[in-house]
Amino acid sequence: MLLLITLFLPLVFAAVTYLAGDRLAKISAFTGSLLTLIGTVMLAQPLLSGSTNAITFATQWITNPNIQFALQVDGLGWVMLLLATLLTPLIILSSFNKVIDNARSFYALVLLMQFGMMGVFVSADAFLYYIFWELALIPIYFIALLWGENSDKAFRNRAVFKFFVYTLAGSLFMLIGFIYIYQLAGSFHISQLYGIPLTDVEQSFLFWAFFIAFAIKIPVFPFHTWQPETYKEAPAVGTMLLSGIMLKMGIYSLLRWLLPVLPHGVLLWTPLIIVLAVVGVLYGSLIAFRQDHLKRLLAYSSFAHVGLITAGIFTITAEGFQGAVVQMFAHGVNVVGLFMAAEIIFQRTGTHSIAQLGGIRSVAPWFATAFMIVVLASVALPTTNAFIGEFLLLYSVYKYNTWLAVVSGLTIVFGAVYMLRMYQYSMLGETNENTQVFEDLKWNEKAVFTAIIILIFALGIQPSFITDIVQPSLEKILNYSIR
Amino acid sequence: MKTLLYTSLLGIACMLAEMLNLRRLITPLASVGLLVIAVLALTQWDSNEIAHNNMLIADNFSLAFSALILVAASFIIALSGHFYKNEQNKISDYTAITVFVAAGAVAMVSFGNLAMFLLGLEVLSVSLYVLAGGKRKQIKSGEAAMKYFLMGSFASGMLLFGIALIYGETASFDLQVIASHIESYQPSVLTNAGVALILVALLFKVSAAPFHFWAPDVYEGAPTLTTALMATISKVAAFAAFYRLFSACFIPVYPVFAWVFTVVAILTLVIGNLSALQQDSFKRMLAFSGISHAGYMLLAILSLYGKTDNALFFYAFAYTFASIAAFSIAIVVSENTGSEKIEAFNGLGKSKPMMAAALTIAMLSMAGIPPLAGFFAKYFMFSEAIKNGHLLLTLVAVIASVVSVYYYFKVIVAMYTTSSEGKHIFQLKPVYATVLLVSVALTIAAGLFPSVLANLF
Numbered sequence: 043m044l045l046l047i048t049l050f051l052p053l054v055f056a057a058v059t060y061l062a063g064d065r066l067a068k069i070s071a072f073t074g075s076l077l078t079l080i081g082t083v084m085l086a087q088p089l090l091s092g093s094t095n096a097i098t099f100a101t102q103w104i105t106n107p108n109i110q111f112a113l114q115v116d117g118l119g120w121v122m123l124l125l126a127t128l129l130t131p132l133i134i135l136s137s138f139n140k141v142i143d144n145a146r147s148f149y150a151l152v153l154l155m156q157f158g159m160m161g162v163f164v165s166a167d168a169f170l171y172y173i174f175w176e177l178a179l180i181p182i183y184f185i186a187l188l189w190g191e192n193s194d195k196a197f198r199n200r201a202v203f204k205f206f207v208y209t210l211a212g213s214l215f216m217l218i219g220f221i222y223i224y225q226l227a228g229s230f231h232i233s234q235l236y237g238i239p240l241t242d243v244e245q246s247f248l249f250w251a252f253f254i255a256f257a258i259k260i261p262v263f264p265f266h267t268w269q270p271e272t273y274k275e276a277p278a279v280g281t282m283l284l285s286g287i288m289l290k291m292g293i294y295s296l297l298r299w300l301l302p303v304l305p306h307g308v309l310l311w312t313p314l315i316i317v318l319a320v321v322g323v324l325y326g327s328l329i330a331f332r333q334d335h336l337k338r339l340l341a342y343s344s345f346a347h348v349g350l351i352t353a354g355i356f357t358i359t360a361e362g363f364q365g366a367v368v369q370m371f372a373h374g375v376n377v378v379g380l381f382m383a384a385e386i387i388f389q390r391t392g393t394h395s396i397a398q399l400g401g402i403r404s405v406a407p408w409f410a411t412a413f414m415i416v417v418l419a420s421v422a423l424p425t426t427n428a429f430i431g432e433f434l435l436l437y438s439v440y441k442y443n444t445w446l447a448v449v450s451g452l453t454i455v456f457g458a459v460y461m462l463r464m465y466q467y468s469m470l471g472e473t474n475e476n477t478q479v480f481e482d483l484k485w486n487e488k489a490v491f492t493a494i495i496i497l498i499f500a501l502g503i504q505p506s507f508i509t510d511i512v513q514p515s516l517e518k519i520l521n522y523s524i525r
Numbered sequence: 526m527k528t529l530l531y532t533s534l535l536g537i538a539c540m541l542a543e544m545l546n547l548r549r550l551i552t553p554l555a556s557v558g559l560l561v562i563a564v565l566a567l568t569q570w571d572s573n574e575i576a577h578n579n580m581l582i583a584d585n586f587s588l589a590f591s592a593l594i595l596v597a598a599s600f601i602i603a604l605s606g607h608f609y610k611n612e613q614n615k616i617s618d619y620t621a622i623t624v625f626v627a628a629g630a631v632a633m634v635s636f637g638n639l640a641m642f643l644l645g646l647e648v649l650s651v652s653l654y655v656l657a658g659g660k661r662k663q664i665k666s667g668e669a670a671m672k673y674f675l676m677g678s679f680a681s682g683m684l685l686f687g688i689a690l691i692y693g694e695t696a697s698f699d700l701q702v703i704a705s706h707i708e709s710y711q712p713s714v715l716t717n718a719g720v721a722l723i724l725v726a727l728l729f730k731v732s733a734a735p736f737h738f739w740a741p742d743v744y745e746g747a748p749t750l751t752t753a754l755m756a757t758i759s760k761v762a763a764f765a766a767f768y769r770l771f772s773a774c775f776i777p778v779y780p781v782f783a784w785v786f787t788v789v790a791i792l793t794l795v796i797g798n799l800s801a802l803q804q805d806s807f808k809r810m811l812a813f814s815g816i817s818h819a820g821y822m823l824l825a826i827l828s829l830y831g832k833t834d835n836a837l838f839f840y841a842f843a844y845t846f847a848s849i850a851a852f853s854i855a856i857v858v859s860e861n862t863g864s865e866k867i868e869a870f871n872g873l874g875k876s877k878p879m880m881a882a883a884l885t886i887a888m889l890s891m892a893g894i895p896p897l898a899g900f901f902a903k904y905f906m907f908s909e910a911i912k913n914g915h916l917l918l919t920l921v922a923v924i925a926s927v928v929s930v931y932y933y934f935k936v937i938v939a940m941y942t943t944s945s946e947g948k949h950i951f952q953l954k955p956v957y958a959t960v961l962l963v964s965v966a967l968t969i970a971a972g973l974f975p976s977v978l979a980n981l982f
Binding site for chain 1: 889894895896900904908916919920923924926927934941942980
């Protein structure tokens with residue numbers, strides 16, 4: 043019951059927020075997302091007390107075809123749920139000092155998107171999962187289309203539309219894949235799909251039907267071309283939602299819906315996918331190196347990070363899975379911090395160009411410190427949250443193939459270089475006319491950064507909090523994946 | 526089989542009302558009357574009544590489609606009072622003819638005899654020819670009527686010829702007799718030729734490629750309300766008749782024509798979607814999108830030996846109400862701005878947020894975005910097609926459906942990202958608001974609770 047309430051809270055508050063009017067919208071949205079977070083935390087009780095059973099809820103939705111409104115929260119699902127419900131209030135809070143026109147629609151859409159994303163993480167029925175998957179897409183399309191800030195409209199329309207069509211195209215193939223499996227299984231429920239007997243040829247084709255959908259969302263090289271432009275065009279809140287939570291839907295789906303369902307198909311294509319993922323790591327880092335646009339740089343660096351996560355998952359090892367989950371969480375937190383910093387810089391200076399910045403540290407020390415910590419976390423400094431995840435991922439890739447590990451290891455060094463260089467050019471040195479007057483952090487920004495920094499260190503020092511809770515669910519997935 | 530009788534009587538009543546000086550009551554009367562008849566039709570559920578020597582069969586299939594058609598007709602008539610406000614002296618004619626369209630459509634979905642089928646089709650078509658020319662002073666309307674009439678007559682001729690050939694082979698118009706004859710004998714050349722001719726006529730009626738050329742011009746030229754009528758009732762009735770005829774009689778000859786269906790479905794999907802991409806007129810865009818929807822519905826005909834009637838009904842339902850919502854907004858907007866281009870919708874999101882939201886939902890449903898009715902409609906189609914082994918065709922349909930997002934979103938983008946420059950100053954008539962609200966509500970409800978409609982037959 044608590045699960046149902048928690049899941050539907052954002053939907054209810056989306057309506058409340060819309061009705062509350064523009065002035066109260068952000069408060070209502072923030073309250074809603076906080077309540078959802080509380081619900082999620084309360085949900086963890088049986089999981090924390092050592093129970094390995096998932097929290098489930100199921101009722102028949104459609105009898106023919108056999109579709110259930112089936113929800114399930116196991117360790118993995120809960121961690122993802124926590125990520126979504128933890129980041130949404132932070133993201134909403136980060137926009138508090140901004141004047142947003144038609145705020146009630148904006149915040150209602152944000153909550154609607156949260157509802158969709160949470161649904162993806164808790165669905166235990168493939169069809170329901172698919173509906174939530176698509177449901178999350180519509181709000182972000184409108185958020186990016188209507189509240190995007192910079193550059194000309196025609197370009198934005200194109201970029202956002204490209205994102206939409208790309209994602210939709212991918213997911214329709216996934217739908218076909220699900221329909222095909224349904225004809226054999228007679229049910230969409232996840233328990234019927236795990237271990238379903240399919241010939242190797244079928245698995246090999248179905249693999250692509252699913253993988254393309256997830257690869258576009260994550261994104262995996264070469265399905266990433268929508269990403270940098272969309273991140274750049276979307277408003278800060280949209281970019282944070284996309285990079286912080288939404289792309290995790292793809293990675294989560296690899297673990298939940300691809301590997302255990304089609305183990306032979308996965309095995310067949312693993313070498314190719316790992317190489318693609320590592321190419322993505324390399325490619326993303328190299329391009330990030332050359333970026334002057336702050337948001338594009340962060341987009342490419344994020345692309346490189348998720349490439350490593352994908353590679354780790356496709357090694358199909360316990361370390362790879364663990365590392366992927368830890369890193370998903372860490373990346374979500376860090377990337378929200380990074381895009382928040384980019385947004386603060388843009389709000390104060392009106393530019394995203396790194397070349398036009400400099401010297402901000404001397405006028406805004408609080409901001410500089412917070413930004414520094416987030417940058418260091420994102421380059422996986424030990425004791426920060428990304429370190430343990432990246433370590434586990436590299437280790438799993440190393441076990442799979444030494445050379446691939448060397449390449450991805452090197453790119454992490456690259457990552458440190460371009461991130462620190464970005465920091466140096468934008469924050470250190472002399473101030474110029476853009477950065478002379480740079481207001482330091484406002485209260486809401488301080489609150490968000492505080493929360494992020496706490497999360498960075500808490501998970502950096504005590505990653506076992508996540509690894510313990512996801513352990514049983516990952517083991518189960520691993521067992522199905524290595525048949 | 527009282528549905529047909531009542532509908533026809535209602536049409537006559539509309540004409541009589543004019544004589545009795547009850548002009549103002551005509552549209553409300555007809556609109557409510559049709560709804561009542563729809564409810565009466567549904568009360569006969571599961572009765573499987575057979576009337577007039579097998580002429581009409583009121584099985585659940587025909588009742589469901591009759592109800593859908595009558596409700597759609599009721600909505601369209603409700604809109605017509607305002608739509609024809611400058612021609613109030615002819616309102617009885619318009620309304621009566623629209624009711625006769627519905628009567629023809631009802632006959633087309635409940636026939637048990639080829640003669641009845643032809644009668645229904647002709648009543649529907651002749652009424653539509655007249656309505657297409659309804660705006661007498663506009664040359665485009667006349668052109669539409671003429672084109673539709675010429676092409677439609679050819680199609681009717683082919684149908685008649687086909688029926689004659691079938692009669693020559695089986696010596697009967699009765700579906701049951703024909704079916705048992707075709708089952709017990711090897712299909713002869715005569716049968717195949719007859720089926721081919723009937724097939725062409727039906728493909729023409731549902732505007733499937735390559736028999737679709739009339740549709741865009743006629744849709745654009747005809748008064749918008751008539752376009753709505755053609756896009757919804759005429760197409761739905763034709764598909765129901767298509768399904769009824771082929772599933773009742775022609776399954777044994779189906780293998781001969783399987784490749785025709787496949788080619789036609791692919792052509793319809795590709796041509797419909799690619800042509801819709803290039804339109805800047807909203808009505809033409811809807812015409813081509815209607816062609817592409819015919820392509821999806823053909824998937825049901827293609828897999829009909831797997832009993833796809835329910836999938837077809839669901840699709841017809843989703844398509845009908847999304848179309849009515851879209852057309853009713855198109856009427857209001859084009860009346861207000863004097864333009865039928867997509868640009869006319871510019872800025873609607875700011876000036877009329879509720880209307881824009883309604884149109885957005887209609888467009889999203891047509892594009893097949895969950896959890897709206899259009900998504901489940903497409904889902905059921907795809908799933909039937911895959912079940913019956915048409916995997917490749919399904920992939921084409923999926924790609925077509927991705928393409929379709931482009932033109933549906935063109936409208937959405939126009940509404941929300943551009944400014945209206947002071948257009949759209951009007952009050953939405955209560956009737957329009959009601960029709961819009963009900964259509965959109967049905968679109969959403971059928972998406973949230975698809976089971977209600979998904980297991981009718």
